[in-house]
Amino acid sequence: ETGVTQTPRHLVMGMTNKKSLKCEQHLGHNAMYWYKQSAKKPLELMFVYSLEERVENNSVPSRFSPECPNSSHLFLHLHTLQPEDSALYLCASSQEYGTGELFFGEGSRLTVL
Amino acid sequence: GEDVEQSLFLSVREGDSSVINCTYTDSSSTYLYWYKQEPGAGLQLLTYIFSNMDMKQDQRLTVLLNKKDKHLSLRIADTQTGDSAIYFCAELWNAGNMLTFGGGTRLMVKP
Numbered sequence: 387e388t389g390v391t392q393t394p395r396h397l398v399m400g401m402t403n404k405k406s407l408k409c410e411q412h413l414g415h416n417a418m419y420w421y422k423q424s425a426k427k428p429l430e431l432m433f434v435y436s437l438e439e440r441v442e443n444n445s446v447p448s449r450f451s452p453e454c455p456n457s458s459h460l461f462l463h464l465h466t467l468q469p470e471d472s473a474l475y476l477c478a479s480s481q482e483y484g485t486g487e488l489f490f491g492e493g494s495r496l497t498v499l
Numbered sequence: 500g501e502d503v504e505q506s507l508f509l510s511v512r513e514g515d516s517s518v519i520n521c522t523y524t525d526s527s528s529t530y531l532y533w534y535k536q537e538p539g540a541g542l543q544l545l546t547y548i549f550s551n552m553d554m555k556q557d558q559r560l561t562v563l564l565n566k567k568d569k570h571l572s573l574r575i576a577d578t579q580t581g582d583s584a585i586y587f588c589a590e591l592w593n594a595g596n597m598l599t600f601g602g603g604t605r606l607m608v609k610p
Binding site for chain 2: 388390392428429431434442476478484485486487488489490491492493
């Protein structure tokens with residue numbers, strides 16, 4: 387138990403579906419992250435929020451839309467995905483933005499048909 | 500970010516020492532990290548070293564840093580089957596204030 391909970395753990399969706407991934411942290415951290423992990427590429431940072439404001443957006447396609455309603459919750463809204471978006475999506479948090487000590491959730495395994 | 504490179508795979512026998520290697524390119528890195536990912540789980544921070552240190556030991560784990568060669572290694576003493584996992588090194592590069600991960604080394608421990 388890392389204090390970072392992701393739901394759902396597994397998700398299968400069609401290319402025309404809309405779904406959301408949820409992340410919740412119980413650590414009182416101020417920064418939250420979305421990473422994509424696939425077989426072909428190392429961990430790719432997608433988005434970073436610090437104190438509920440987005441501070442990083444690493445050229446992620448607009449079919450991925452993050453939302454951070456408060457410092458404990460982070461969402462990744464998915465729309466019109468492609469099969470190559472199938473991957474493990476990892477949420478992480480850290481005490482402050484700019485530290486390398488991240489606490490990861492167990493990930494949401496996404497399959498796009 | 501800068502490139503962080505690791506070999507893909509390492510196989511050792513239970514009880515032996517494991518050495519996982521990593522090279523990085525950003526000379527302005529402040530901290531370097533080792534993370535462990537067990538099957539079906541997220542990453543877990545194992546240890547880290549500040550860039551002005553050469554070595555750090557934490558129980559069975561020893562981290563060695565060669566700044567001249569930009570080489571980082573993780574030694575696991577008395578490797579156990581529970582150590583089987585993917586190990587990621589990462590650097591915190593000063594300019595971008597962000598963490599860059601290597602591709603991960605899959606460690607297999609044979610009984």
